[in-house]
Amino acid sequence: MAKDDVELIKNGKRLDGRKFDDLRKIKIEVGVLKRAVGSAYVEWGKNKVMAGVYGPRELHPKYLRDPTKAHLRCIYNLAPFSVEDRKRPGPDRRSVEISKVSAEALSSVVMLEKYPNAGIDVFIEVLQADAGTRCVGLTAASVALADAGIPMRDLVPACAAGKVSGEIVLDLMKEEDNLGECDLPLAIIPRKKEIVLLQMDGKLTKDEFKKACGLAVDGAMKVYEMQKEALLSSINNVRIEE
């Protein structure tokens, strides 16, 4: 809900000095964990998120096994200290929902048919949260899956757009998310420019939605380049032929 006492946009600039279509600063590291098959760490503004992948491995409970393909599970977890008011440990309704939509988004790119009956587990740990954590989580998770060497059709970069003080802006920070009018996180498959995660809450007209959607897709494309760069620089002795 919009409140008048905080000025979110001043002279065409946002609270942290960004323009409407600027992303926050993003850093992606690959292979940060020893034990996991694949892992990634993403810093995105004040967000700090780690993703780890286990599998393909034997799937329990047994009834989840699918003889035609692997079953991909995702657990999104906010650490108790990741937000200012301590979050009670364990799954709540929000994290169960985010886990579900994230698993669905990742399932659309992972070649699950290569591992019938197996399970692939993706764990997303949010260590510090500052709005947009589901996008950061998915961005990290798809890099971790690639790091695990699991065949994929593409990566899944994600980014949010939203409406703040009447303006459509990219990549909302905490204050904008709390006080703005709308948040629209989405994730894409860049090679096909198709959308695999889309949520929205707030108030938008159709034209505003079109604009926000376009902005978020462009933002995700920038994230995609950073993901690829991080993955390439994590592998030694790679020569890219132009």
Added chain:
Amino acid sequence: MDIEACLRKDYITNQVNDGKRLDGRKFDEYRDMEIEKDYVGEKACGSALVRLGDTRILVGISLNVGEPYPDAPESGVMTISTELRPIASPNFETGPPGGEAIEVARVVDRGIRESNAIETEKLFIEENKVWIVFVDIHALDHGGNLIDASGVAAIAALVNTRMPKYEDDQVIRGEWKGKLPVKCTPVPCTSVKIGDNILIDPSMDEEYAMDARLTVTTTDMMNAMQKGGQGTLKEEDILSAVDLSFEKGKEIRKVIESL
């Protein structure tokens, strides 16, 4: 793995690619929807039963007095829960709500909350005391499209909810004073993508066969969206689902408001 889904998927997809739905509907046509308000009218403050094809959802509203959230000390509170009861489908089990039930509750919640349908500022009683509105979604028969049936039942029940009498710091059960203040009627409309086609109001079979689904909750604006399923959507798919949701939402809103 779901054998039924696996066996039926190709058949349904082929039919849809030929422009046909198994139940003979057009792609932009809802199943018959019946809304019965005050279905359990004796005890609950509000209720509504929605039949949407074979799907049957009962929503009950309870009101209690409790503490407000610290960040909104002068506003009432709304909480929505969903129970996918085992009576509704062989795939539902007892126990704490799983991902599917939580998703239904949260998508319905977002539409009602973000449109500010309930005038929560009018639910303030005194310092540290506000009305708490419990919306309980109870699935009785799962014939597909739980989100729309739940969302319609929830707002239909809220529009017709009575406020219990409150005197001398006590809620007096069975006596009423006025209605719950509700100022608009958000309606969720769900479309699915099968092949290259967008269909509204998926039946159970169509949910088996779908690649992805998109729910758009509208008032005069869009208030909530949720994509589901493992498939992908193109931008044009999304825009046509948005148009369809505005159009169908308007028709359903008229029905709810005339109850």
